[in-house]
Amino acid sequence: MSLVGFKAQNHRQQVRRRGPNPKVDDRQTSPEVFDPLHERFRFTIDVAALPHNAKLPRFYTPAEDGLKQSWARERVWCNPPYSDIEPWIRKAWAESADCGVIVMLVPANRTEQGWWHRQVEPWRDGDHGLRVEFLPGRLRFIAHDAMEIKPNERPPFGCCLLIWGA
Helix, strand or coil: CCCCCCCCCCCCCCEECCEECHHHHCCEECHHHHHHHHHHHCCCEECCCCCCCCCCCCECCCCCCCCCCCCCCCEEEECCCCCCCHHHHHHHHHHHHHCCEEEEEEEHHHCCCHHHHHHCCCCECCCCCEEEEECCCCCCEECCCCCCCCCCCCCCCCEEEEEECC
16 A cells, blocks of 8 residues: 555545535534633633634634634634634734734644644744644534534544644
C-alpha cells in the first residue's frame, strides 16, 4: 500500500457536494470539557457559536461572523466549524497579539491536512506563542438537536487544543 498521491480531505459527513453539513458543524462542547477549560482560562467570549450552543453569555453567531469581529482584549473560546477550520486559525494568528488568550478545540486526526501544516506545525510549541495540547480519549459532544449527550455521540477522532497567549 502506498500513500503517494493521497489527498487528505474532510470526512464525507463534514463536507458534502453542496458544502458543509450544518448538523455536523453544530457540535456543542459538553460542560464536562468546557467547564475546566473555562476555570483555567477565564474566557470572555465564544467566537463561533449559535444561541443554543454558546458556552458564554457573550458570543458571535454565524450572522455576526466571528471572523469579521475584533477579538482584541478578549479571552477567546472557539470550537470552530470543523468543515472549514483554517480561516479560524488564520484569524487567531491575526488577533493573538491583542488577546489575553485564544483557545481553539480542533480535531486531532487532521494533522496530515494542509491547514495543519500551514497554520500549526511550523509554529507549535516553539517561541511563536502557539501551544498544542492533545486531549485524552474521544470527547463527547452534544448533537445539534439535543440538550444533553446522547449515546454514541463520540466522533470518530480525538481532539486537541490550540492555545495562543497562555
